[in-house]
Amino acid sequence: MxxxxxxxxxxxxxxxxxxxxxxxxxxxxxxxxxxxxxxQLIPQECLVEGYFRDTKCDDLSIKEKLERLCKTTTVKTRYTVMSKEILEKYPELATEGTPxxxxxxxxxxxxxxxxxxxxxxxxxxxxxxxxxxxxxxxxxxxxxxxxxxxxxxxxxxxxxxxxxxxxxxxxxxxxxxxxxxxxxxxxxxxxxxxxxxxxxxxxxxxxxxxxxxxxxxxxxxxxxxxxxxxxxxxxxNPVKGQEYPFMELNYAVQQFLPGTHTVIDGKLTEEGINFKLGRDLPQKIEDNIEGFCKKLMGKANLKDFNELFWAVHPGGPAILNRLESTLKLTNEKLECSRRALMDYGNASSNTIFYVMDYMRGELKTGREEWGLALAFGPGITFEGVLVRCL
Known part of the structure; x- marks a missing residue:
């Protein structure tokens, strides 16, 4: 499978x-x-036709909106469990309002x-x-x-x-x-x-x-x-000659933003999980990200954002763009996050590891010693680790 x-x-x-x-x-x-x-690997350019065929939707305005969204996400390919065989076995999944x-x-x-x-x-x-x-x-x-x-x-x-x-x-x-x-x-x-x-x-x-x-x-x-x-x-304490670490987890912090629990709102219903995403999510992250990063960096007395490497969960291009702009990062700092988004889409909790996998190849140059691994989600919750390249 x-x-x-x-x-x-x-x-x-x-x-x-x-x-x-x-x-x-x-x-x-x-x-x-x-x-x-x-x-099953789906090229983004094939998604719209397949999605509307599978869900038997014929609303052209919705189709045009999805086509626009597919272009703005920057995603090129994604993997999916959903298949033609599953929909043939469970046609009720494509029927609105069915438990x-x-x-x-x-x-x-x-x-x-x-x-x-x-x-x-x-x-x-x-x-x-x-x-x-x-x-x-x-x-x-x-x-x-x-x-x-x-x-x-x-x-x-x-x-x-x-x-x-x-x-x-x-x-x-x-x-x-x-x-x-x-x-x-x-x-x-x-x-x-x-x-x-x-x-x-x-x-x-x-x-x-x-x-x-x-x-x-x-x-x-x-x-x-x-x-x-x-x-x-x-x-x-890796065993010398047997284990080969590539990254050290030096210091970790979790933080939630009070009063933002409805910005990402997910509920389990008879029809599956329903999500509502507030338009102000990128702004909330932008408003709070600098202080959060400085809290992590302070443990190693780090001051300059551009002296770090960055492993950021790519929730979407808007979040990456806001973070890059707010912290005044140079263009290449979020390259591994953008590559992961392009190649896999937002795969929820997995995506940070796809970023890290790309990053360990980039870090072989040995330039940066310190970096940050960051992710954001319901809460709004910030999760971060100060990491060290080995």
Missing amino acids: SRINGNGTPESQRDPAQTRRIPTPGKATVLALGKAFPS TIRQRLEIANPAVVEMAKEASLACIKEWGRPAQDITHIVYVTSSEIRLPGGDLYLASQLGLRNDVGRVMLYFLGCYGGVTGLRVAKDIAENNPGSRVLLTTSETTILGFRPPNKERPYDLVGAALFGDGAAAVIIGA
């Missing part, structure tokens, strides 16, 4: 010099990264775990150690609902130890990946010798529905969001 995209390298082929800086003793580091995607939460979960629950498994396997392969050496798992998703949760299914399918420590992070939305980094960092640093598998997996199945003029955000979602999974392994 999933197409693996990992960077597994046999230990014998690894370059011992790839870790250029010495990790800080006791600080969590990123030891490996893997990705996975559904098999379909049971059907959506029948599709989403196994799909997100399958993608999470494939991303985790790619990550473990790159790491180079046995899966049995994983001591904790942090599982992040806003796309499945069941008891037991996907963390247990994933641990079982990966063959992890039955005493592996499990943490579920459900329904955080776009900032969930960075929250996962913060939680994994705390676990790794407070449990000597631990190795934490952090997985994120998302699908848009719960939010798929026919276009409707009364729900304009559905069109934004159709033009912007994608499916996929990612996994990283986090641990402190």
Whole structure:
């Protein structure tokens, strides 16, 4: 079902010099990264015709609006679990007003775990150690609902130890990946010798529905969001000659903006998840981002935004543009975020790891030592980590 995209390298082929800086003793580091995607890849230029065919919508004004949105998102390609076969099996998904939460979960629950498994396997392969050496798992998703949760299914399918420590992070939305980094960092640093598998997996199945003029955000979602999974392994004090960290998680902060809980408003209904997105979201982020970044930078006595590298969750081009303008960043600083948005769309909690994957290639030049990993989501919640290139 999933197409693996990992960077597994046999230990014998690894370059011992790839870790250029010495990790800080006791600080969590990123030891490996893997990705996975559904098999169906959709070019953005093909989305509108397919979406209107699948939903049997013939409203030309809505179609023209979606065509405009598809151009402004800057997305070029996205992966999706949704397929012709699924719609043939569940035609009620394309029928307005039909209760379909049971059907959506029948599709989403196994799909997100399958993608999470494939991303985790790619990550473990790159790491180079046995899966049995994983001591904790942090599982992040806003796309499945069941008891037991996907963390247990994933641990079982990966063959992890039955005493592996499990943490579920459900329904955080776009900032969930960075929250996962913060939680994994705390676990790794407070449990000597631990190795934490952090997985994120998302699908848009719960939010798929026919276009409707009364729900304009559905069109934004159709033009912007994608499916996929990612996994990283986090641990402190890497084993020399066995583990090859590329990034250190130095300091983490979460912050919410009081009085903004309705700006991103999501509700689970009989028809799936309904979202409403306030037009003032980019402005709220712009108004508060500088102080938030300075709080993180202060831990390393950093002053100049342009001396850092930036791994920013690309919620959309407007957010990236506002951040770039407000902090007066040079053009290349958000290049990895823009590439991830272009290649995968906004894949919710996963996307920060697609950015980080592009970034580790860019950081091989060794120019910047310090950077920020940032994400924003419901709350409005800011999640950030001061990171160090190794």
